[in-house]
Amino acid sequence: MNLELVENIANAVLYEGYMLYPYRASSVKNRQRFNWGALAPESYSRAQNGTEACSMQTECLLESTEETTLDIKVRFLHLVSRVIGKLETPLIDLPTNVEPNFELVQTLEVNGQLFQTWQEAIEREVDVSISTTNPPAAAGGSDKTFSFPANREIEPLRNENNKIVGVIVRTGQEIFGTIQIRIAKLSEPSAVADGFLKDQRLNLFKITVRICNKTPFENAEEKSRDDALLHSLVSTHTILTAKNGEFVSLLEPPDDLREAVAACRNTGTYPVLAGTEGERDCMLSSPIILYDYPQIAAESAGELFDGAEIDEILTLRIMTMTDEEKHEMRGIDDRVRKILERTETMSEEQLLKMHGAMRGLVR
Secondary structure (H helix, E strand, C coil), X not given: CXXXXXXXXXXXXXXXXXXXXXXXXXXXXXXXXXXXXXXXXXXXXXXXXXXXXXXXXXXXXXXXXXXXXXXXXXEEEEEEEEEEEEEEEEECCCXXXXXXXXXEECEEEECCEEEECEEEXXXXXXXXXXXXXXXXXXXXXXXXXXXXCCEEXXXXXXXXXXXXXXXXXXXXXXXXXXXXXXXXXXXXXXXXXXXXXXXXXXXXXXXXXXXXXXXXXXXXXXXXXXXXXXXXXEEEEEEEEEEEEEECCCCCCCHHHHHHHHCCCCECCEEEECCCCCCCXXXXXXXXXXXXXXXXCCCCCCCCCCCCCCHHHHHHHHHCCCHHHHXXXXXXXXXXXXXXXXXXXXXXXXXXXXXXXXXXXXX
C-alpha cells in the first residue's frame, strides 16, 4: 500500500468544507456550517426526523486467505468551541484553578494579531484489527466503544508589555460512539484468481463496518445544529487495510461478483480502492463520492478545503483580497493562515502550473 497516497486523500476528505472561501468567520456560508460525514447524537437525529444522520455503514468485499488480517481505522473531526475574552484588568499571570473575569467579545486584537470567536477541530482516530481466521460474526459480531472526554482550556493573550489582556477559551464536549464490525463468509475457496497469491485458494467475505454516535444529548429538540455539531463526529470516514488479502472494486467488479457487490449496503459513505493503481489492499470509505484510486493533482500546492475546489480560481481570489480581509483570514486558525501564507509566497511558475495540464493522451 502506498501510505502517502492514501493519507493525502484521507486528509483531503477530513478537511473538506472545514472552512470555505472566503475563509473568514464573518462570511455567511462559514457561519452556517455544512459538514460532510457529520454523525450527530442519536437524540438529535430523532428530533430532526432523521434528516441529520447518527450512523454510517460501510459494506465491501474481501478476498481472503487463511492468514488475512484486516485493519480498520475510523477518523473524524471533533469540533471545539473557541471564544475570546477581554480581561477587565490586565494580569501578570492567570490565577490557579480560578477563571479570571473577562468579557466575551467577537474579536480581539493583541500585538497586531486578530483573535476571533469561532470553532476549531481536533483530529480523532480509532483503530481496530481483526483476523478473518476467527471473524467476529462467529461470536455474534464485534462492537468497539470509543470516547473522548470533555475538556476546557484557557490560553492567555499577552500584550507588548507581557501583560495578559485577553484569553482564548476552548471547550470540547464529550464524544461517545461505537464501531460495529461484522464479517460474513460468502463463498468457500474456489479456483485461484489469476495473478493473486499463486498456489493459494481464496475465500470471499463481506465486511460490514457501522459507526454510531452514542453521545448523550439532552433536550435535543430544543438545541440548534451548531450545538449538535459540538457533540458530533464530523467528516467521518473509514480506511480499511488488508494484509494477505485483496478488496473487490465496487465500481468495476469482476462479472462473477457483480451480484455480491450489488448486495452491499453503504449508508452515507462510498467505498473505493485507494493507493497505487492496480493494488487492492486498501479501501477508503468516504462521505464524498470518489472514484477508485483517487489522487491529489500534482499541480495542487496544498489544501484549500473548499468543495469541488479549483485551485487556480481560489488562489487568484485570495490574492485579490483586501489587507483587512487577509488580516481577518489570518486570525481564523493555523490551517487557514497557512493557505494565505502559501498563496502570498507562491511563485509565478507554481501559479502557471495550475492553469492547465494534459494527461492520458493516446496516440
